[in-house]
Amino acid sequence: MAKYVAAIDQGTTSSRCMIFNHAGEPVSSSQMEHEQIYPKPGWVEHDPIEIWSRTKDVIHDAMEKAGLIASDIAAIGVTNQRETTVVWDKNTGQPYYNAIVWQDTRTDKICDELMGDEGQDRLREQTGLPLATYFSGPKIKWILDNVEGVREAAMRGDAIFGNMDTWVIWKLTGGINGGAHVTDVTNASRTMLMNLEGTQWNDDICELMDVPRKMLPTIRPSSDPEVYGYTANNGPFGGKIPVCGDLGDQQAATVGQTCFSVGEAKNTYGTGCFMLLNTGTEIVQSKNGLLTTPCYKFGNEPTVYALEGSIAIAGAVVQWLRDQMRLINTAADVENLARMVEDNGGMYFVPAFSGLFAPYWKSDARGAIVGMTRYLTRGHFARAALEAVAYQTREVLDAMEADSGVKLQALKVDGGMVANELLMQYQADVLGVPVTRPKVAESTALGAAYAAGLAVGFWKNTNEMRQNWGIDKTWEPNDDETPRVDNYKMWKKAVTRTFDWVE
Numbered sequence: 042m043a044k045y046v047a048a049i050d051q052g053t054t055s056s057r058c059m060i061f062n063h064a065g066e067p068v069s070s071s072q073m074e075h076e077q078i079y080p081k082p083g084w085v086e087h088d089p090i091e092i093w094s095r096t097k098d099v100i101h102d103a104m105e106k107a108g109l110i111a112s113d114i115a116a117i118g119v120t121n122q123r124e125t126t127v128v129w130d131k132n133t134g135q136p137y138y139n140a141i142v143w144q145d146t147r148t149d150k151i152c153d154e155l156m157g158d159e160g161q162d163r164l165r166e167q168t169g170l171p172l173a174t175y176f177s178g179p180k181i182k183w184i185l186d187n188v189e190g191v192r193e194a195a196m197r198g199d200a201i202f203g204n205m206d207t208w209v210i211w212k213l214t215g216g217i218n219g220g221a222h223v224t225d226v227t228n229a230s231r232t233m234l235m236n237l238e239g240t241q242w243n244d245d246i247c248e249l250m251d252v253p254r255k256m257l258p259t260i261r262p263s264s265d266p267e268v269y270g271y272t273a274n275n276g277p278f279g280g281k282i283p284v285c286g287d288l289g290d291q292q293a294a295t296v297g298q299t300c301f302s303v304g305e306a307k308n309t310y311g312t313g314c315f316m317l318l319n320t321g322t323e324i325v326q327s328k329n330g331l332l333t334t335p336c337y338k339f340g341n342e343p344t345v346y347a348l349e350g351s352i353a354i355a356g357a358v359v360q361w362l363r364d365q366m367r368l369i370n371t372a373a374d375v376e377n378l379a380r381m382v383e384d385n386g387g388m389y390f391v392p393a394f395s396g397l398f399a400p401y402w403k404s405d406a407r408g409a410i411v412g413m414t415r416y417l418t419r420g421h422f423a424r425a426a427l428e429a430v431a432y433q434t435r436e437v438l439d440a441m442e443a444d445s446g447v448k449l450q451a452l453k454v455d456g457g458m459v460a461n462e463l464l465m466q467y468q469a470d471v472l473g474v475p476v477t478r479p480k481v482a483e484s485t486a487l488g489a490a491y492a493a494g495l496a497v498g499f500w501k502n503t504n505e506m507r508q509n510w511g512i513d514k515t516w517e518p519n520d521d522e523t524p525r526v527d528n529y530k531m532w533k534k535a536v537t538r539t540f541d542w543v544e
């Protein structure tokens with residue numbers, strides 16, 4: 042009897058393989074970063090071949106560390122950076138172009154044209170999303186319009202599209218030898234080509250964006266007892282295992298944090314930062330700049346939806362301080378550097394590197410550092426960068442409370458940045474509610490494992506998963522009102538300085 046479930050988490054910064062036992066505890070883990078490619082200002086790409094190669098490496102490594110073979114694994118779940126777009130030749134397995142990453146802003150003109158006179162919310166009712174560079178539909182159009190021969194190949198049925206979930210599942214289940222070309226409702230929705238209601242491709246929007254319908258994957262449940270496909274004997278797991286869980290990474294973290302009831306929310310601090318609030322089977326349209334998105338669909342049960350506050354730059358600002366500014370050597374160093382100063386010294390850093398996402402949706406905003414004086418030191422840069430993550434989260438939480446009428450009592454957090462204790466305390470101070478980190482902070486991978494395990498009966502129901510959740514640490518808000526009131530007011534003022542920058 043297989044005692045474990047494997048999860049592959051293909052994130053913006055790295056790819057991970059984690060193996061969990063029935064108690065939802067990680068028994069093995071392996072992670073590798075991949076290259077971030079910046080060909081022009083505002084453009085961000087990944088190499089899909091490098092990503093698949095890293096994925097295979099982390100699978101081998103995680104299996105080897107735990108001394109496991111394929112028959113020990115009951116099921117595999119995949120979770121992924123959402124929206125990032127790959128178009129490849131199904132006969133050769135070769136991508137026609139690098140993956141265009143969710144943060145990439147090259148489709149701003151395409152989005153402007155698509156808006157026409159109707160504005161940013163033209164497709165919001167059907168898709169739950171504003172027209173923005175973030176989503177895959179316009180990225181597919183860019184590849185079809187700009188890479189020679191791809192449109193013709195798509196018309197012939199040779200060029201196929203996928204987000205990273207689709208790419209990884211296709212590869213895992215055999216690739217050119219009959220790999221499954223599938224996605225799940227959570228990922229499909231982020232293309233802007235899917236109807237929220239009914240969770241099917243919308244032919245009118247496909248036509249509007251000039252995307253041939255036949256290049257799109259089949260939309261399946263996030264946890265699918267019918268199984269997307271099986272790993273090949275000569276694949277990285279070395280044997281036949283059902284691949285039957287697929288969730289966008291933010292939805293996976295919501296599942297991993299066991300937010301199964303209406304009104305439960307989590308916030309994940311990775312490259313970006315994403316807060317999701319479970320709204321049940323009801324589709325709640327946002328009036329305050331949030332997204333409406335499927336949260337998960339388990340088998341034949343109805344789709345559960347969420348309100349989402351997406352922040353483009355969170356951990357990415359720390360990477361930028363490390364890789365481009367060379368202020369720190371490792372991401373973790375940012376905490377010590379920030380602790381060298383008492384406060385932000387009046388400096389506010391709005392990292393609108395990819396424009397501003399929720400709640401503003403301004404593609405033409407760009408980053409700004411304001412309030413600078415000669416008093417400031419390197420420590421203030423680190424401090425202001427971390428504070429920016431906390432203020433952006435407050436903006437999203439305010440919007441979520443306004444949209445849902447739910448007053449959050451505590452915030453469940455996870456992701457790479459929650460190792461940063463200074464940030465977590467400041468987050469509690471800015472929000473005025475406790476912030477809680479679970480025992481397993483890799484909620485994203487755990488959520489993908491839960492989706493796959495549920496499909497094969499490894500976990501019987503969501504109650505079993507809830508029992509696995511436990512608290513590692515809680516940060517209580519400080520009594521001092523300054524961060525909540527005065528600093529947040531200055532942050533709001535700083536944000537306005539980034540608007541309308543791109544001509």
Ligand SMILES: Nc1ncnc2c1ncn2[C@@H]1O[C@H](COP(=O)(O)OP(=O)(O)O)[C@@H](O)[C@H]1O
Binds near residue numbers: 356358360460
């Ligand atoms: N101790 C830390 N303090 C602040 N940021 C951190 C810390 N550790 C990691 N990070 C940031 O967290 C991000 C990685 O988190 P992760 O959840 O793995 O992201 P992703 O899923 O987007 O690849 C990186 O952007 C990194 O800069």
Ligand SMILES: O=P(O)(O)OC[C@H](O)CO
Binds near residue numbers: 052123124
């Ligand atoms: O890779 P992450 O964790 O920053 O998540 C990226 C999101 O899925 C983008 O929508």
